Amino acid sequence: xxxxxxxxxxxxxxxxxxxxxxxxxxxxxxxxxxxxxxxxxxxxxxxxxxxxxxxxxxxxxxxxxxxxxxxxxxxxxxxxxxxxxxxxxxxxxxxxxxxxxxxxxxxxxxxxxxxxxxxxxxxxxxxxxxxxxxxxxxxxxxxxxxxxxxxxxxxxxxxxxxxxxxxxxxxxxxxxxxxxxxxxxxxxxxxxxxxxxxxxxxxxxxxxxxxxxxxxxxxxxxxxxxxxxxxxxxxxxxxxxxxxxxxxxxxxxxxxxxxxxxxxxxxxxxxxxxxxxxxxxxxxxxxxxxxxxxxxxxxxxxxxxxxxxxxxxxxxxxxxxxxxxxxxxxxxxxxxxxxxxxxxxxxxxxxxxxxxxxxxxxxxxxxxxxxxxxxxxxxxxxxxxxxxxxxxxxxxxxxxxxxxxxxxxxxxxxxxxxxxxxxxxxxxxxxxxxxxxxxxxxxxxxxxxxxxxxxxxxxxxxxxxxxxxxxxxxxxxxxxxxxxxxxx
Amino acid sequence: xxxxxxxxxxxxxxxxxxxxxxxxxxxxxxxxxxxxxxxxxxxxxxxxxxxxxxxxxxxxxxxxxxxxxxxxxxxxxxxxxxxxxxxxxxxxxxxxxxxxxxxxxxxxxxxxxxxxxxxxxxxxxxxxxxxxxxxxxxxxxxxxxxxxxxxxxxxxxxxxxxxxxxxxxxxxxxxxxxxxxxxxxxxxxxxxxxxxxxxxxxxxxxxxxxxxxxxxxxxxxxxxxxxxxxxxxxxxxxxxxxxxxxxxxxxxxxxxxxxxxxxxxxxxxxxxxxxxxxxxxxxxxxxxxxxxxxxxxxxxxxxxxxxxxxxxxxxxxxxx
Numbered sequence: 001x002x003x004x005x006x007x008x009x010x011x012x013x014x015x016x017x018x019x020x021x022x023x024x025x026x027x028x029x030x031x032x033x034x035x036x037x038x039x040x041x042x043x044x045x046x047x048x049x050x051x052x053x054x055x056x057x058x059x060x061x062x063x064x065x066x067x068x069x070x071x072x073x074x075x076x077x078x079x080x081x082x083x084x085x086x087x088x089x090x091x092x093x094x095x096x097x098x099x100x101x102x103x104x105x106x107x108x109x110x111x112x113x114x115x116x117x118x119x120x121x122x123x124x125x126x127x128x129x130x131x132x133x134x135x136x137x138x139x140x141x142x143x144x145x146x147x148x149x150x151x152x153x154x155x156x157x158x159x160x161x162x163x164x165x166x167x168x169x170x171x172x173x174x175x176x177x178x179x180x181x182x183x184x185x186x187x188x189x190x191x192x193x194x195x196x197x198x199x200x201x202x203x204x205x206x207x208x209x210x211x212x213x214x215x216x217x218x219x220x221x222x223x224x225x226x227x228x229x230x231x232x233x234x235x236x237x238x239x240x241x242x243x244x245x246x247x248x249x250x251x252x253x254x255x256x257x258x259x260x261x262x263x264x265x266x267x268x269x270x271x272x273x274x275x276x277x278x279x280x281x282x283x284x285x286x287x288x289x290x291x292x293x294x295x296x297x298x299x300x301x302x303x304x305x306x307x308x309x310x311x312x313x314x315x316x317x318x319x320x321x322x323x324x325x326x327x328x329x330x331x332x333x334x335x336x337x338x339x340x341x342x343x344x345x346x347x348x349x350x351x352x353x354x355x356x357x358x359x360x361x362x363x364x365x366x367x368x369x370x371x372x373x374x375x376x377x378x379x380x381x382x383x384x385x386x387x388x389x390x391x392x393x394x395x396x397x398x399x400x401x402x403x404x405x406x407x408x409x410x411x412x413x414x415x416x417x418x419x420x421x422x423x424x425x426x427x428x429x430x431x432x433x434x435x436x437x438x439x440x441x442x443x444x445x446x447x448x449x450x451x452x453x454x455x456x457x458x459x460x461x462x463x464x465x466x467x468x469x470x471x472x473x474x475x476x477x478x479x480x481x482x483x484x485x486x487x488x
Numbered sequence: 489x490x491x492x493x494x495x496x497x498x499x500x501x502x503x504x505x506x507x508x509x510x511x512x513x514x515x516x517x518x519x520x521x522x523x524x525x526x527x528x529x530x531x532x533x534x535x536x537x538x539x540x541x542x543x544x545x546x547x548x549x550x551x552x553x554x555x556x557x558x559x560x561x562x563x564x565x566x567x568x569x570x571x572x573x574x575x576x577x578x579x580x581x582x583x584x585x586x587x588x589x590x591x592x593x594x595x596x597x598x599x600x601x602x603x604x605x606x607x608x609x610x611x612x613x614x615x616x617x618x619x620x621x622x623x624x625x626x627x628x629x630x631x632x633x634x635x636x637x638x639x640x641x642x643x644x645x646x647x648x649x650x651x652x653x654x655x656x657x658x659x660x661x662x663x664x665x666x667x668x669x670x671x672x673x674x675x676x677x678x679x680x681x682x683x684x685x686x687x688x689x690x691x692x693x694x695x696x697x698x699x700x701x702x703x704x705x706x707x708x709x710x711x712x713x714x715x716x717x718x719x720x721x722x723x724x725x726x727x728x729x730x731x732x733x734x735x736x737x738x739x740x741x742x743x744x745x746x747x748x749x750x751x752x753x754x755x756x757x758x759x760x761x762x763x764x765x766x767x768x769x770x771x772x773x774x775x776x777x778x779x780x781x782x783x784x785x786x787x788x789x790x791x792x793x794x795x796x797x798x799x800x801x802x803x804x805x806x807x808x
Contacts, residue, residue: 072593078541080600133535133541134731137541137721141725145721170611248601259592259593292612296609303601303605303608310587318590
């Protein structure tokens with residue numbers, strides 16, 4: 001896909017999502033300070049903690065977006081979900097290590113338990129008949145349960161600084177400290193650096209593991225590296241989004257990007273941008289609502305972006321797809337009307353200039369109003385004209401061209417099926433009815449060549465030749481009746 | 489860390505659990521069993537259909553349905569909440585289908601997107617309306633079996649059946665069993681061979697959505713005991729364990745019940761331990777995997793917040 005159409009689209013999507021979110025926030029007006037004041041405070045960036053929260057959200061959005069892209073194209077979205085739950089015991093053990101929120105200890109714990117979780121999933125699926133989905137569920141639930149038990153153990157501690165541990169579940173961007181931020185930045189840089197360094201390898205093994213293996217790439221190792229990076233990303237996101245909803249930050253921005261582009265590097269960039277904007281939105285509205293839980297807000301930001309891509313994506317969006325289907329159906333309808341006009345003219349051996357609407361209706365076995373409606377769409381597309389009385393249709397040059405093309409496609413295909421595929425002549429019509437609308441010009445050339453430029457279809461009717469099709473002007477087929485001359 | 493885990497005391501952990509306050513404990517254990525059995529039976533079909541994580545998704549996404557029903561009706565009646573959760577469950581399945589059938593996003597990503605979004609909405613609703621909603625987030629998310637109230641007792645024609653939540657869960661289990669038996673053949677065929685099921689004239693889509701609706705119903709009834717996040721353990725662990733032990737579906741279903749029973753017994757150990765040490769580490773490993781850990785979710789002090797969603801609410805039975 002060319003770069004040009006992408007840019008305005010996602011800019012539009014972002015703007016739309018911002019406005020939607022803003023209205024939602026007004027409804028949930030619960031803060032004692034007015035929304036306006038809070039917004040001003042947010043944009044002036046006076047508070048240190050706010051700046052930390054914002055920077056943290058940006059970092060997590062980028063990390064999750066980039067790694068999530070690989071998850072989505074590898075169909076590992078639910079592995080991301082399981083992994084994000086599975087880091088919880090590691091996080092709490094890291095906390096228990098020296099009873100503070102030491103980012104390094106938490107990181108090490110999370111990575112170990114995350115890798116252990118994915119390793120167990122692999123073990124269960126390899127050694128038993130349990131399928132991957134159930135294995136993921138088992139690991140997810142078991143690890144998370146252990147993590148919860150450990151967490152409540154910490155909460156029941158008689159002493160110690162246990163503040164902040166419960167924020168790991170749903171996230172609180174405002175709780176990010178300078179130390180956390182420094183650590184998040186380091187992890188982000190390492191993650192992005194590794195992804196950049198291994199980009200080609202990750203790309204190949206994501207789209208064609210067999211090919212990657214035949215190139216000698218260590219696909220298993222790459223998988224584990226990706227899992228390692230994921231655990232790291234989960235740790236980065238922990239403070240702001242929380243364990244439960246990290247998977248959304250991994251999956252949703254990447255899936256939105258997946259709907260908007262076909263190139264991996266563009267998808268990674270878009271996903272990073274989406275993740276970033278979702279993170280900023282979450283931080284913003286969390287601040288607006290007086291430190292509302294940040295995680296769900298970020299997730300909703302990402303979901304809004306996804307909804308935008310789902311509906312308004314230029315190629316894979318639902319509306320674009322619906323429009324394509326609708327216009328294709330309308331074109332087929334028009335072409336069928338043209339074909340009917342051609343048939344009626346052919347029956348009169350092209351002696352008439354126009355076709356009566358009444359005889360057209362009889363030919364199509366439809367009611368007069370229906371046919372009049374179809375003729376009107378032809379007029380609208382400059383394919384035909386009506387006489388003053390409104391009872392006779394005349395094809396325009398363009399209309400002639402399209403009508404002859406369709407009839408030619410139909411009859412060529414019938415002939416081809418009869419000759420090459422040896423299908424009985426009375427069985428080829430249905431298939432040709434469908435294929436006539438989608439045959440391209442080059443395929444038609446090829447068909448004509450293979451059929452030795454035959455002039456008669458299996459039912460003995462003439463196949464309009466190339467020169468008829470491209471002859472401009474209504475008079476041409478009348479003076480040189482289609483298919484009769486030239487090719488004998 | 490060491491002072492957190494006191495030495496193992498057999499008397500207090502194993503014996504006193506059953507002797508001290510035995511009546512109420514018996515009801516709670518029964519409740520645990522009913523929840524586990526209903527979840528486990530449906531879970532078998534989820535595992536067979538490779539839809540385990542759809543179970544996870546639905547258990548998360550019933551949350552906005554619950555909160556929404558509560559906000560609309562302003563009471564904790566079971567029936568509106570039940571309807572809300574059911575609607576949310578069906579919406580989840582429909583949305584997942586809408587995303588992965590209409591776009592090129594694959595089903596796994598679609599599941600991930602839908603349930604996180606709905607769950608986020610639910611958490612946010614509870615957070616925003618915390619002052620107006622007597623929903624305890626902890627209870628909703630993780631459940632607390634000990635909060636299952638023993639009052640009021642349900643009486644039918646002079647007979648005292650038992651505490652209302654237990655009776656309600658029993659009714660749900662009975663409904664599950666009846667439905668599974670009535671549609672056993674259809675479920676069996678469509679789980680193993682969708683194509684064959686279609687050619688036999690079984691409405692595969694109908695079965696799918698029916699199963700999802702039943703799943704939502706069970707999940708919401710199990711809510712007060714296990715919460716939103718860990719229901720998946722109840723759904724999948726017993727079924728997966730049974731799958732390892734048996735090849736035939738009826739045997740699997742029976743084994744599921746046995747596994748559930750084992751894990752409920754373990755609940756006793758966990759509960760006693762948690763009462764004493766306020767924290768539970770895995771002890772006494774056995775074949776029931778980790779389900780006991782879920783049952784042994786440690787008490788959050790009941791006075792720490794409103795726990796009304798866990799309180800006994802008007803029974804479904806009152807409706808019938």
